[in-house]
Amino acid sequence: MAKPKMDIPLPRFPEPDTEPFWEATKGHELKYQVCDDCGGVVWHPRRHCTHCTSLNLSWKTSKGEGTVYTYSIVRQNYYPPFRERIPYVVAWIDLDEGFRMLSNVVGVDAESVSVGQRVRVQWEDKDGLSLPMFTPA
Amino acid sequence: MPTQTRDAAIVGIYEYPLRKAPGVTPLQIKAESAAKALEEAGLTWTDVDAIYDAGDGGAGGMSGLSIAEYFNIKPNVIDTTAVGGSSYEFHAAHAKRDIAAGKAKVALLTYGSIAHSQQFNIGTGGRGMGGGPASPVGNMEMSWGMTLIANYALVARRHMHQYGTTSEQLAEISVTTRFHAVRNPEAKQAMEDLELLPGAREITIEDVMTSRMIADPLHLLESCIISDGGGAVVIASADVVSDTKKTPVWILGTGEATKYPEAGGDITTSAAAQSAPSAFGEAGVTPGEIEIAMIYDSFTITVLTLLEDLAFCKKGEGGSYVEGGKLRFDQAGAPALNTDGGGLSSNHPGMRGLFLLTEATRQLRGESTSQVPNAKLAVAHGNGGMLGARHSGSTIILGRD
Numbered sequence: 001m002a003k004p005k006m007d008i009p010l011p012r013f014p015e016p017d018t019e020p021f022w023e024a025t026k027g028h029e030l031k032y033q034v035c036d037d038c039g040g041v042v043w044h045p046r047r048h049c050t051h052c053t054s055l056n057l058s059w060k061t062s063k064g065e066g067t068v069y070t071y072s073i074v075r076q077n078y079y080p081p082f083r084e085r086i087p088y089v090v091a092w093i094d095l096d097e098g099f100r101m102l103s104n105v106v107g108v109d110a111e112s113v114s115v116g117q118r119v120r121v122q123w124e125d126k127d128g129l130s131l132p133m134f135t136p137a
Numbered sequence: 138m139p140t141q142t143r144d145a146a147i148v149g150i151y152e153y154p155l156r157k158a159p160g161v162t163p164l165q166i167k168a169e170s171a172a173k174a175l176e177e178a179g180l181t182w183t184d185v186d187a188i189y190d191a192g193d194g195g196a197g198g199m200s201g202l203s204i205a206e207y208f209n210i211k212p213n214v215i216d217t218t219a220v221g222g223s224s225y226e227f228h229a230a231h232a233k234r235d236i237a238a239g240k241a242k243v244a245l246l247t248y249g250s251i252a253h254s255q256q257f258n259i260g261t262g263g264r265g266m267g268g269g270p271a272s273p274v275g276n277m278e279m280s281w282g283m284t285l286i287a288n289y290a291l292v293a294r295r296h297m298h299q300y301g302t303t304s305e306q307l308a309e310i311s312v313t314t315r316f317h318a319v320r321n322p323e324a325k326q327a328m329e330d331l332e333l334l335p336g337a338r339e340i341t342i343e344d345v346m347t348s349r350m351i352a353d354p355l356h357l358l359e360s361c362i363i364s365d366g367g368g369a370v371v372i373a374s375a376d377v378v379s380d381t382k383k384t385p386v387w388i389l390g391t392g393e394a395t396k397y398p399e400a401g402g403d404i405t406t407s408a409a410a411q412s413a414p415s416a417f418g419e420a421g422v423t424p425g426e427i428e429i430a431m432i433y434d435s436f437t438i439t440v441l442t443l444l445e446d447l448a449f450c451k452k453g454e455g456g457s458y459v460e461g462g463k464l465r466f467d468q469a470g471a472p473a474l475n476t477d478g479g480g481l482s483s484n485h486p487g488m489r490g491l492f493l494l495t496e497a498t499r500q501l502r503g504e505s506t507s508q509v510p511n512a513k514l515a516v517a518h519g520n521g522g523m524l525g526a527r528h529s530g531s532t533i534i535l536g537r538d
Contacts, residue, residue, distance in 0.1 A: 011276035018276040041400060044277045070298070070404060070525075072290035073353040074282060076261045082282035090283045092291060092404070092525075099400050102278045102526075115298040131280055 008081045010126060017046045020059055025130040028123045030062040032099050043099035064121030065137060066095040073110045089113050093134055107135040141421050144237035145244075146378045146385035147229075147535070149178030149371035150495040156327035156364035156484050159254045163367065164194040164207060166249030170369035171208060178371050178381045180243060185371075187214035187241035189228035191488065193250055193367075204247070214241045220395075221521020222433060225370070225490035226531030229517075230391030232372040242374040246494075249367035250486030253331065261286060261351060278526070286360055286436065287352035291525035293438040294354055296405045300453035304354055307437040308345035309459045310474070311358050311481050314434060315340045316465055318478025321506040327484055331362055359437040361480035361489075368491050370498075386498045390420030390534035397527035405453075408530030409446035409518055416532035417448075422514060424448045427534075429500045429515035430464070430472035431493035434479040435524070443518050447532065466507040472516075476500060476507040490519035494533065501537045513537055 011022050024031040033042040036058055040051030048055050071091035077083055089105040091113070105113050107122060119134035151173035153166050175181055188205055196203035201215040214235045218227045225246055232244035261284050269275070296302045318324035319339055328337035335344055340358065348358040378385045392415030394408035417423065424447060432447075434440045441455040449472070450458035464474035475481070477496040480489045497515035499505045515535045522528035 008282065009279045011279065012271040015271040015273065015276050017273040022276070043400060044273050046273055070291045070295035072287040072294055072355075073350075074284060074287045075353070076286075076349075076351045077282055077284050078261055079282075085282065088282060090281050090287050090291070092398070094400075100398060100402070102281055102283065102398075104281050115295065 006080050010129065018044070021045050022129050024059070025123070025132060026128070028130060030064045030121050030132050031059045032062055032095070032097060033057040034060050041098040043101065060097070062095050062097050064095070064132070066093045066119060066134070068105065068113065068115055068117045068119060069094045069100060070115055071105060071113050073113070091134070093119060104133045105135065106133045141389055142237070143375055143387050145233040145372050145374060146387045147370055147494065147498045148373045148378055148381040148383060148385055149174035149180065150368070150498050151177065152323070152368040152492060152495050153249070153366050154323050156366055157253055157330045158251060158365040161251065162195070163249035163251055166367035167194055167204070167247035167369070168208060170249070170367050171245055171247050174369035174371045175245070177383065178373070180371060180373070180381070182208060182210055184243045185210045185245045186212055187216070187232060187235055187244040188212040189216045189218070189232060189244060189246045191219040191224035191228070191248070192217060193248055193488065210245070214244070220529035222435065222488040222490045223519030223521035223529045223531045224488060225494060226517055226519035226533050227393055227529070229370070229372065229388060229494060229533050230393055230531055233388040233391055236372065236374045242377050244372040246370040246372070246491065247367070248369070248488065248491040250488065251365045252487045253363050253365045284352060285523065286355055288523040288525040289436040289438050290352040290355045292404050292442060296438065296441065297354060299405055300456065302441070302456035304346060304356070305342050306456035306460060307359060307441060308342040309462065310434065310437040310440045311345045312340055312342055313459070313462060313464045314475045314479040314481040316462070317476045317507045318482035321478050321483060324478035324483035327362070327364060328482065331364060333362060333482065334358065355436055355438065361435050361485035362482065364484040364486050366484045366486040368495055370491060370494050384502045384537055386501045386535050386537055388533060389422070389536045390416040390418065392416035392532040394530050395527070396530070404525060405442060407442050407446050407520065407524060408528055409443050409520070409532060412530045412532040413447045413518070416534050420534035420536070422534060427472045427514050427516050428509050428512045429476065429497055430474050431497045431515060431517040432474060433490065433493065433518060433520040434475055434481045435485070435520065437481070439520055439524055440474070442524065443520060447516065447518055466509050473507065473509045476505050476509070488521065490521065493517035493519055497535050501535060
């Protein structure tokens with residue numbers, strides 16, 4: 001019997017804080033939370049508002065546009081599913097709505113990525129969900 | 138100026154000499170180191186009434202229970218703070234506090250790891266933030282292939298963008314720690330045993346710049362080694378100190394902090410910016426008075442960031458601050474950096490915070506292999522976790538009479 005192909009690690013469930021985020025990725029929607037009481041943006045997803053003590057948060061949909069805050073080109077990773085992708089870019093992305101998420105910058109020569117570069121979300125479909133990655137806008 | 142307190146002092150240290158230690162366990166390294174450190178202080182197991190443990194002996198969250206039994210100690214204080222490589226600075230801070238409060242007289246900190254023998258690809262084997270039970274952070278960050286070194290590279294890249302810092306400047310830190318390592322026989326042996334590139338010798342900026350790029354902008358020779366090892370530190374109350382054998386090294390000030398990613402946050406500023414003012418303030422000293430800087434050197438960028446946050450120079454000026462070998466033990470104008478050779482060139486079994494305390498103690502006793510003459514004041518700053526994401530920082534100011 002052939003060994004099952006190793007894939008990159010994917011989010012695991014049940015995990016109630018982040019499950020609605022990943023559920024929305026199936027429809028290629030990038031969701032984030034906003035506090036109903038103080039209007040603060042909450043990231044990463046969680047139970048409570050991190051600005052006030054409110055427990056009333058709503059999910060909003062990001063336009064998926066932002067800038068590269070910082071990045072690194074990974075040239076060595078012994079974990080097979082990532083080794084296949086080398087060199088690849090890991091980056092903190094500042095979304096225009098005011099949250100900073102970790103992701104990859106894809107669809108472009110790694111050497112051409114820069115801090116401050118404008119990017120937009122690009123989806124990589126996986127089993128049952130989709131990974132929000134970013135590509136130059 | 139606040140009054141400097143002399144509640145608690147380091148009275149015994151031991152650093153496990155081997156960097157390749159097949160066939161031993163972390164628990165054995167911890168026990169052997171503890172026995173030797175106690176012996177150096179003229180104390181024994183029954184004198185210990187406070188245990189500090191980061192779970193490295195294998196029992197994880199239950200380590201406070203298992204370590205007491207393994208050592209055969211009945212402590213009145215049990216502290217299992219586990220925040221990565223800086224745990225031992227947190228432990229030293231807590232030991233001082235517990236001793237000052239009258240809860241303990243003799244505190245024992247131990248560390249043991251066989252990271253090398255177990256062949257952990259600590260820096261580059263990454264699944265990302267995976268492993269363990271599902272968590273919110275894990276679910277948001279595990280799928281992007283962020284290795285440990287890439288995490289630190291994110292800080293380096295932003296530092297370069299924001300302040301014009303160069304790879305050549307970062308390389309200075311590797312050159313300086315290697316300069317110290319070749320003077321430390323145990324580190325020299327480690328370089329041979331672990332086959333460090335480009336050999337057990339001093340290195341140049343050129344050596345660093347031409348070493349393999351692992352995660353832009355960080356090169357192989359900007360990364361800590363992966364070794365086995367461990368050690369122990371014994372901290373005692375002022376009344377016990379008078380009966381011990383070595384020059385006491387007083388804990389003059391402590392500070393603790395965490396840092397994590399936030400919208401609009403500055404990745405080039407670490408937890409040290411919060412922990413350092415507390416430690417320096419309590420000790421009543423300024424960075425300019427510090428002669429020995431034991432700074433957690435997981436990667437070059439860690440040191441550069443921490444030097445700035447400890448206020449040895451202004452934020453963004455770390456690059457020019459480290460230029461020209463100023464941090465060597467034989468140079469004036471700046472403290473001596475990681476005089477044992479550091480994690481970059483002596484030992485890094487995963488959490489090297491304990492070695493910051495042992496080498497600072499050796500310097501203040503006059504026992505270092507890169508000795509700064511008559512050194513009186515040292516700082517040990519540990520950084521645990523990941524600099525480019527969530528991490529802990531603790532600052533300890535040490536001094537002798």
